[in-house]
Amino acid sequence: MHANIFIPQTFIDDVESYIPNHLSIDDYLASCKKPLRTAVRVNTKKMSVDSFKQYAAQNDWQITPVPWCENGFWLVRPENQQSLSLGNTDIHLSGCIYVQEASSMMPVTALLNNNDLSDCCVLDMAAAPGSKSTQIAEALSSEGVLVANEYSSSRIKSLSANMQRLGISNCALSHFDASIFGQYMEQSFDHILLDAPCSGEGTIRKDENALKNWSIESNIEIADVQKRLIESAFYALKAGGTLVYSTCTLTPLENQAVCQHLLNTFADHIEVVPLNHLFENADASATAEGYLHIWPQIYDTEGFFVAKFVKKSHVPQPEPKVKKGAFPFTPADKKTTEQFNQIIKKQFAMKPLAGELWQREQELWLFPLNIANVIDKIKYSRIGILLGKTHKNGIRLHHEFATCFGAEALKNTHKLSLSEACDYFQGKDIKLAQVTSDKDEVLLMLNNTCVGLGKWQKNKIKNGLPRELVRDSQLITWE
Structure with a gap:
């Protein structure tokens, strides 16, 4: 209690x-x-x-x-x-x-229902810390692109860290008030999730002070922001695309009323997709409109709200805008591309990666295949993943290459024991039982997936975990 x-x-x-x-x-x-x-x-x-x-x-x-x-x-x-x-x-x-709280898994399930997202361009308008973004990313193929936006500068870092930990490579991160998408990225996305900032009334089971500053006036103020965001989502969505609107609050002011605002504003151009049969017993939380109004006692979860719409036709954005400023990346030249492919083939017996190689000074990045459709419309905090950095003797691989693609390696891997994993995540080198003649990088495996890079050095593996990811706390083992 x-x-x-x-x-x-x-x-x-x-x-x-x-x-x-x-x-x-x-x-x-x-x-x-x-x-x-x-x-x-x-x-x-x-x-x-x-x-x-x-x-x-x-x-x-x-x-x-x-x-x-x-x-x-x-x-x-x-x-x-x-x-x-x-x-x-x-x-x-x-x-x-x-x-991830169970009810917060529901919006992405609604987005995926009857949709093949694999090669789509998807927008998550309020993405941090990344639970729903990473859930969407799982459904995308190498041809798919996820734009994950987060307005809070303090939360964009945790969003990026979660993408890296979960091995998400085909994502672009942006840092804006999400109301800009309708102006700068009109009809750019196949599907959109707006998990809107809200009063958080449904989160009281994990935050006993969630209602400390509650007021009707605050609900109304927040709903005004939500209406602005849902209008932006409509303009940014392609005709035929779907929009899921969700909150972790209970009040109709921030839920049904915001949805009705969307329907009133774009009356003949958008319609509700009923969610009554999204899963077994969904009817227990369904409203007359076909939304899911999830009270905590229904499924023993947090309180939540989920609505889904399909855009039938477009209405032009009255004040479209165009990004200014140069793009700091250029496609990787043929020599660099061949050099990178040779390194991963020789060291790890890996095939060329799915995606496009781009450069920014010494940095070598992997961008999603279809990023060209949205690459020049806004400024991004980051696109894709950092594969490595070029230097006079070749390319030094980066941690993100390992977490995203290391499991594809056919050689030069080292399976970490739990005690070695403890050392690795605390930034320590890994001692080997015998001297090795192996050279260059090694991919470190845990639970049959890759957690990072090391470098063979005679009787140890030198730790390649980036300093900002080193943990003070001990990895828990159940032994």
Whole structure:
């Protein structure tokens, strides 16, 4: 139980005015005081669901499938593990899982439903810390492009770090007020997710102070921002494309009213896609309009809201804008491209990577294949991944190359033991039992995926983990 949970009476009075007749305010308040169930999503770019189930069984984790996400699971750990952080486990540090509240997996499921996103250009308008962005990225092929935008400068760093940890290579990060997309990127995206900034009323089960500053006036102010953002999403979306709007709040002011604003503003050009049958028992949270209004007591989750729309036809943006300024990258020259391909073939027996090589001074980057469609419309914080840096003797590979593509290597890999993994994530070199004659870089493997680079040095592997990723805390083992 949350002993210190704060729920103002004015909030309760407001909830009573719109809670559905078949739900009880007492059940709602009781659910708010229950601890939130731990949930994770398996990153299938790094680990199969079957392998995760084996890992869970080996470590005495009880797992229950999340009905609306085929690679999502609630998990209960043994009592001796419950005080330990999942973020310090080998399965998390290797990028094989993402700790994510179960209801927040639902918006991307709605976006994916009846859509093949594999080669699409998708926009996540409010992406940090990356749970939904990485969920979208799993569904994309090398031809697909994800633009993940985050307005908060403090959160863009964590978004980038999560992309690297999970091995996401075909993503472009941007840092704007998302209202600019409708002006600068009109009809640029096949699909859009707007998980809008909101009052967070649904998050009280993990944040006992979520309602500390709650007020109707604040709801109204936030809804005005949401209406501006959802209009921007309409203009940025291609005709025939889908838009998913979601929040982690309960009030209709920020949910149904914002959706109705979209429908009123673009009356004949957009329509609701009902989500009543998105998953088994979805009807329990469905509204008359076909939205999902997820109260915490329905599925034992956070409170959430999800709506989906299809754009039937376009309305021109009244004030379109065009980006100014030079693009600092150039396509990699033939010599550099051949040199990079020779290095990964010789050292790791790897084929050329799917994507396009670009250069910025000494840096060599891999951009998504279809980034050309949106590359010049806004300024990006970063595009794709940094493969390495050129120098007079060749190309020095970078950490991101390893986390994104290292699992494709057929040689020069080293499987880390748990004790070696502890040393690696703390920035220490890895001691070898015997002297090696191997040279150059080695890819370090954990849970059958790659976590980074090292360099063979006689009786050790020199640690190549970037300084900003070195951890003070010890990796948790269950031995």
